[in-house]
Amino acid sequence: xxxxxxxxxxxxxxxxxxxxxxxxxxxxxxxxxxxxxxxxxxxxxxxxxxxxxxxxxxxxxxxxxxxxxxxxxxxxxxxxxxxxxxxxxxxxxxxxxxxxxxxxxxxxxxxxxxxxxxxxxxxxxxxxxxxxxxxxxxxxxxxxxxxxxxxxxxxxxxxxxxx
Numbered sequence: 001x002x003x004x005x006x007x008x009x010x011x012x013x014x015x016x017x018x019x020x021x022x023x024x025x026x027x028x029x030x031x032x033x034x035x036x037x038x039x040x041x042x043x044x045x046x047x048x049x050x051x052x053x054x055x056x057x058x059x060x061x062x063x064x065x066x067x068x069x070x071x072x073x074x075x076x077x078x079x080x081x082x083x084x085x086x087x088x089x090x091x092x093x094x095x096x097x098x099x100x101x102x103x104x105x106x107x108x109x110x111x112x113x114x115x116x117x118x119x120x121x122x123x124x125x126x127x128x129x130x131x132x133x134x135x136x137x138x139x140x141x142x143x144x145x146x147x148x149x150x151x152x153x154x155x156x157x158x159x160x161x162x163x
Contacts, residue, residue: 022051024078030054031074033130034086035061035093039153042086054080060093061086062118063130072139081144083134086158087127088151093119123150127161135163 031054034042042048042055056070063071063085074080098117106112120126127148134140149158 026051026053026074026078026080028052028082029080030082030084031056031071031080032084032086033057033061033063033067033071034084034151035059035088035091037088037091037153040086040088040151045086045151045156045158046084054078060091060118060120060126061088061130062093062120062126063133064118068133068137068139071134072137075140075142081142083140083143083146085127085130085134085146085148086151087123087130087149088153089123090153091123093117093126094121094123095119124161128163131161131163 028048030052032042032046032048033056034040036057036059042057046053048055054070054074056067056074058064058067071080071083096117096119098119101117101119102113120129127150131146131148134143134146148161150161151158
């Protein structure tokens with residue numbers, strides 16, 4: 001039996017008590033961009049209930065072009081007005097460089113990835129960089145609040161990072 005099979009069994013239990021369908025737009029009009037790290041349960045960290053928020057995740061919680069695409073759709077088509085950005089302590093993105101990562105993939109596959117991994121040496125500075133990318137995007141302009149945080153994986157606390 002695989003972990004996927006276990007998760008499908010969990011889904012059967014979940015579906016038995018499911019109270020759907022929920023409206024398509026998030027009821028709290030907020031989008032969260034966070035790292036995909038399995039130690040961060042964004043819903044519990046922020047107390048988000050089903051249907052309240054869009055949660056967009058990627059390696060590092062970085063405001064990449066694809067994250068900007070998702071935020072633009074969230075705002076322009078589904079009415080979100082606030083954005084929360086979450087990076088975290090002990091992030092794997094601190095442990096390598098883009099060049100080394102691309103080189104290792106190219107050595108293995110013979111193909112150099114066309115995308116940047118977006119590794120970073122400083123968590124707070126990367127939060128600021130992502131905040132600036134969102135702030136400067138011509139596609140994500142409908143927010144009334146844009147705030148960035150670092151989640152401490154040891155304490156569970158959020159620390160705000162300002163520009």
